[in-house]
Amino acid sequence: MNSLTLTMPRLGETMDEGVIVGWMVAPGEAFKRGQPILELETDKTVVEFPALGDGMLEETFASPGDRIEVGKPIARAKVFSEADWADENAAPAEATVAEEATPVSILRMPKLGETMDEGVISSWLVLEGAAYGRGDAILEVETDKTVAEVPALYEGRLLRILAQPGEKLPVGAPIAEVEGRVEEVAGKAAVETAQAPASAPAGPRPAASSDRPRATPVARRLARQNGIALDQITGTGRRGRIERADVERLSGVGAPAAGDLHWLQTPAGRVAYTVAGTGGRVHLLVHGFAGDSSAWAQLSAAIARAGHTAVALDLPGHGATEVEGRDLVALADAVTRLAETLPAGATLVGHSLGAASAVAAASRLGSRIARLVLLTPAGCGPRIGADFVHGMAQADSSGEVAHLLRLLGPKGGALSDAALRQMAGEMARGRLKDLATQLATPDGRQRIDILRPLAQLNLRVSAVFGTDDRIVAATDALNLPLNVAAHFLPAGHMPQWDAPRELADFILNGGQHG
Template sequence: MSAAILTMPRLGETMEEGRIVGWLIAEGDAFKRGDPILEIETDKTVAELPALTDGVLAEKLVAPGDMIVVGAPIARLKGEDGASPAPVASGRVTRTLAMPRLGETMDEGRIVGWMVQPGAAFKRGDGLFEIETDKTVAEFPALMDGTLIETLVELGSMVPVGAPLARVEIAAADAGMEGFLPDAAAAVSPAPPATPPAPSAPTPAPVTSASVASGHDAPVPVSLDPAAPRRATPIARRLAARAGIDLASLRGTGRRGRIEARDVEAALAGGAVAAPGAIAFDRHGTPGAARRALLLHGFAGDRTTFAAFATQLGRAGYDVLVPDLPGHGATALEATSAADLSAPLPGFLAAQRFAPTEIVAHSLGAVAAVALAETLPGVQRLTLLCPAGLELAIDGDFIAGMAARPSPGALRHLLRRLTARPAGLSDAAVAGLAATLGAGRLTALADDAFGPGGQQVDIVEPLTRLSRRMSVRLVIGLEDRIIPWTQVAVAPSRVAIHLIAGAGHMPHWDQPGEVLALFEGDPA
């Protein structure tokens, strides 16, 4: 037995890293060429990685949830090169390739595109075609060298698992591999081509939720027929859905007409469509600066809670964007769950042409920040001020009081719990906040995020993942009366912790100089 190292493959031209979703075999298990070994999530899709040779999984070098760069080791394999080879046939034969099963629940798949044209040769590992299932879009690799003789289905066809897809010429030694139809079955049940579209319309290139790029760039017809499915990356689909954009109205600039995030952003920036519900925001500093910070307030707050801090960051050389989160302040969108806080933010950022290099969030805003940071490229650092989501304990009376339409007097009592020193809010400011809370917009959000048992949101596992690819730090007030500061004990080991003496739940209010000093030394 010889040992080999399996490395993180590149599943597309833009892929630089991938997340290990799960192992499909255990250590010590043998596998055959073509067997799925593990699931990998990229920025565009989730796909099963098939084995390109027979072997044994000797040792897993990474765990589910790990973010691994392309080319890094992920497993140690053992091959069967020491065994006596069985006699094999020589020469080349023609075989019928069947629709593969890419997951346990897959019964059929749609052919998105052919990566190899009839008559072209391919090598083991080359992408042959793209398949769209109910869960993902993946490029299926060749498990041996060969030549594509003919395709048996049309683009856009929905094909059952095991049905004929194409005729290929391969080495006779590879003819016994799984994935081919028996000669008799292929002869008796040839794959009928899909019913062609009406003569007046060209065959559309089906658009899917993702598309893994390959080295082949054969042109595929692109249709803007609103009834046709549109090819789009998952990020583009999410941006479009959150901004209320119909994908059929966009022309994709990606490979084979695929709609990219930049196409949705261009539509938003150009005013072609309007997001359903404005997000109120303030902008500070110099637009276009190299350091771009997105500031997210906490439960029952709004963008004014960051007013002084945002101004100071702007003076320190940052481009700063501070929105009112859904359900808060002057933003029209509502939030009935913690997930609603982050849902419209990608579309909002695209509309503002703002790509944050850093996200700073306070309290419940940390939940939105973590969710956003996991989907946005380009974020280099995450700074969380007294974040929610680390453990159960929280001041339930404060949460209930803020959600219960408090009077100005009751609100002043509640606000005193936020800080270690008097906040100095004017009567007019308190009355204004009481009027805003009087609308009752926070009731459903409070029920979702904070229940009778305490916090119902959890950011620990996402922080573990994020800390592997960006700088993450927690800034905690030692006199916090809303969330006990001791909850930092559950923070992942890679996360930096800054404990601020003389600060309560609002460290950027109580000790603004110490908090700002964490940012002022950054290179411009």
């Protein structure tokens, strides 16, 4: 056996670095070709990386949580054949053989763990006729323990899909015909079912039989560490899969670290904001009273996955922003100044008090804003939930915060203890006391009116109300001027929490739904 240094693999053309989620083989343990040896997270996915040949892990150079550049050493192993691990572009002899006669092979249900006997095809990530490279994720499989994206061990082309999403099949059962080599999978059903999928007529796709919430391994681990039940989380991933950002939104661990924040210098001080995505249309997201940019975690992720850009700021008096926010003027000024740095034609999305701030900013920005979306907006009716507004402004304990958050809707009580303590510490600073008095009287009368400025706006405006909102009444929609289209979702005061997929679809598709 030869000693070989293993490096961070490139699992896609755009991958520059990866995070070690965990080693699945310990130093001193042997592994077989195709056996998952470590779990990696990239900017796009979480994947179990398989051994490209038989061997034994000698030593690991990277620990869980380490972010490593592609090509940098991560471990040393004893291997039987270094050629198995060589870059495919550095093997001209093998490539020549492949060019002369590319085999057609049967791809079988992989074995993703020692105890796995069967799996459910969650989805195909490569279309029929499409080529894929070594390491590219080609399908997603759900077992009784996890959901994993399965990478190709060789480059090839997907010729024909034999197993459709939702089908539960034993390990070794045929799932596709491919052009190129595949790893042989041992399974008692391999021979018995070899012909059945190929000859079976196409029909309705059966539903997956497992009621277990679908979640990535990282999301499951974070939920377990923070004591959050997966059935409390609305997944924003493919087919409703729960992803890391979904858990972070509830656990509080997703609040941006200092290095992840961007800063806008204004005459009043620095305003903090985050950016998700890099292309397409720009969406400026403005949170509500007592929130911050992390309230948009799920929506920001959905916008970025759709190929667009989400910019979420911390309003004055909130989060990491250094500017104090004692009135609506200060909030609107921050929104305006940040919007002026973005490309013209952005969509402005405001929630609750942030909606009022967005209306005031839109009045100043004119044609720089293409569309305005208001979520459960404050300032459209005579009353607002004063218990929440003044309660949050005065709160100084995690217990108070927990009870107040339940007023926001069904997901309001799902924050972890750590997140509640963090929020209580922020509220105890007293930054929101002046703003609370500007927003509502102690008995719940609103002191903000956005109906007049809304009627004067010359742009496309939509407003979304939650039918179960306990802070802003859904009947406030009856007061909107004629130039504002009203829409309703079965949600509380936080539709971005309660109905994230529906809301993302509404925003990204231009609000075409009634």
